[in-house]
Amino acid sequence: MDLTYSVEHEKYREEVIDFLKGWPLSGEDARLPIEEQESLFRQHGIDAGYVYRNVPREYGGAGQAPDALKDSIVREEFFRVSAPWDLLNQGAGMLVPTLLEFGTEEQKRRFIPKALTGEERWCQGYSEPGSGSDLASLQCRALRDEEHYVLNGQKIWTSNAKQAHFMFGLFRTDPAASKHAGISYLIVDMSAEGIDVRPLREMTGGSEFNEVFFNDARVPVEFRVGAEGEGWAVSRATLIHERNLIGNPNMMRDTFEDLLDLARRTQRGGQAAIKDPYVRQRLMEIEGYVRTVETSNMLQFTATLRGEPMKAMRPMMMNKLYSTDTMQRIQRCAFDLLGGEGMLAPSPEDIVGWARNTTSTGWVEAYLFSLGPAIAGGASNIQLNIIGERGYGLPRDPRPPEKS
Ligand SMILES: Cc1cc2nc3c(=O)[nH]c(=O)nc-3n(C[C@H](O)[C@H](O)[C@H](O)COP(=O)(O)OP(=O)(O)OC[C@H]3O[C@@H](n4cnc5c(N)ncnc54)[C@H](O)[C@@H]3O)c2cc1C
Structure with a gap:
């Protein structure tokens, strides 16, 4: 284990510290709502090459060559001054790496940039009543109707569903197939008809969790990530990112x-x-x-x-x-x-x-x-x-x- 940084990396640290003098924002920008200030600063960080270093430019990232030491320096310095950095949330932290691995070109261009800045918020629709640890037993259905899937069933413990613009989730597209084979990974527009989000009260007093009910909600087929019936493999990628977050x-x-x-x-x-x-x-x-x-x-x-x-x-x-x-x-x-x-x-x-x-x-x-x-x-x-x-x-x- 080598705990020293090279001269080149220490110089990089100085540059990052210098950049961070721009946070908190000042002037007109400081009067924006805090979420907008954070999105704006994150965008400055992307433009300067510090935030989302490894996400390609064409998908809204900084498009830098991989360098784990630089990642670490950025993380340390941004954390030190509580500056908005990589969003550790369901969108940027989980959906984006999954789309980079499994998404179509169109899905990457459509969804990644706004997930990175936080302009579009995401929630994760995996757990259901009775399907948590044994996730593959999930029952929420998405049956094909020409160019759409029709969703019926319930998700639970869905963090931030109330504020989310989109959900990525697992749905049973083939009830006759074996447990893991009948599942697909879908992106759901939370403003679609037939979706009812009900907050749950937590012991902290907050309401971060929600139940989400689907009643004939429709999802276009092009919002499926990966092949039909192969959602389990896609979901494994998301889970690895979640656990590392x-x-x-x-x-x-x-x-x-x-x-x-x-x-x-x-x-x-x-x-x-x-x-x-x-x-x-x-x-x-x-x-x-x-x-x-x-x-x-x-x-x-x-x-x-x-x-x-x-x-x-x-x-x-x-x-x-x-x-x-x-x-x-x-x-x-x-x-x-x-x-x-x-x-x-x-x-x-x-x-x-x-x-x-x-x-x-x-x-x-x-x-x-x-x-x-x-x-x-x-x-x-x-x-x-x-x-x-x-x-x-x-x-x-x-x-x-x-x-x-
Ligand atoms: C803070 C928080 C945020 C969450 N956010 C989301 C979210 O955004 N989206 C989402 O889909 N879900 C979310 N969840 C749900 C979470 O994924 C599930 O709670 C979790 O997978 C456990 O499932 P369960 O609650 O059904 O418990 P169960 O699976 O019923 O487990 C109950 C107990 O039995 C134990 N157990 C079960 N099976 C085994 C086994 N084979 N061997 C040994 N022990 C076992 C478990 O460890 C646990 O202690 C969130 C949960 C929490 C606490």
């Missing part, structure tokens, strides 16, 4: 630093909590996890730079599992430190601790939220199965018989 070591390190700060400011037994042996022990244990995630990230990075993608596979599978678990440990510890005050959150202490890189109101909301990412994109138990079976070649877990 979850878990940002920079954010984890910052959150851990915030936790240390909270431990310095919180009293326990008449002294700063950080002086309490039990709290120190717990903080050290958590730091062990944080460092493990960082080191694993560095190992993958080095392997990628050396052109050893296969060697990087196992740690990549572990990314999601360990980063979501570590975030939960950090948030749980903060929640415990806040004690009774945490139950009454948000308090001033609470807000200070977490305000830096998130819109969350405080540690308590962050703790409640931290339980979700371990389930989203494949629950931790499923990740363990994948790592054991595909990463280490262990015998397969017994599977229940297929539903007919």
Whole structure:
């Protein structure tokens, strides 16, 4: 593992830092709604070659030659000043790489540019009641009617569906085919008739999740990604990107630093909590996890730079599992430190601790939220199965018989 950057890369870092003096926006631009400011700055970043470095120019990206070190420098510096960077959302983060791999030329030109800037928002329609971990058992139908598919059924846990312009999702186009073979990957215009989005209330108090009902909603055939009946293979690509999105070591390190700060400011037994042996022990244990995630990230990075993608596979599978678990440990510890005050959150202490890189109101909301990412994109138990079976070649877990 080599942790030093070359002179050329350090010069590149200086250029990025210089560019970032343009954020936050000033003058007339600073009066735009914040979403528009972010889209605009992202577009400046694309034009300057820093944002979406690897997406070709013809599809709205920066079209730069691959350079993992430059990617890392951009990520670090943009994160440091909380500047709008690659959108880590369903559109830019998941749909775009999938379209780049499987989309038609027309789909790439139509959908990628606005997904990158965030002008068009996306949601992911995979899960259904009864089809989460066992996703291939999904029942939502899309039956062919000449040049359209007609959708009927229900999706659930669809994050941000209420705000989304489009959904990418999995639908059963051939109910008679075997479980995996009858599924197609479709793009759905959320403004089409016959689509009903109903928000669900979460324990954080927010309503990010939704149920989506389809009642004879129509999707043009040219909005299918990949061949009919081959949606399962397309969806695997999206899921890999989703799992890699979850878990940002920079954010984890910052959150851990915030936790240390909270431990310095919180009293326990008449002294700063950080002086309490039990709290120190717990903080050290958590730091062990944080460092493990960082080191694993560095190992993958080095392997990628050396052109050893296969060697990087196992740690990549572990990314999601360990980063979501570590975030939960950090948030749980903060929640415990806040004690009774945490139950009454948000308090001033609470807000200070977490305000830096998130819109969350405080540690308590962050703790409640931290339980979700371990389930989203494949629950931790499923990740363990994948790592054991595909990463280490262990015998397969017994599977229940297929539903007919
Ligand atoms: C924050 C968040 C955001 C989400 N966003 C979206 C979204 O935008 N779009 C979307 O389509 N879905 C979304 N989901 C849904 C998510 O993909 C599912 O919740 C997840 O796949 C688990 O499915 P399930 O909830 O049906 O649980 P189940 O599959 O019923 O699992 C219940 C429990 O059983 C365990 N389990 C199940 N099968 C096995 C097995 N074979 N071996 C061992 N243990 C097993 C699981 O680990 C889990 O603990 C989101 C979920 C969360 C929490």
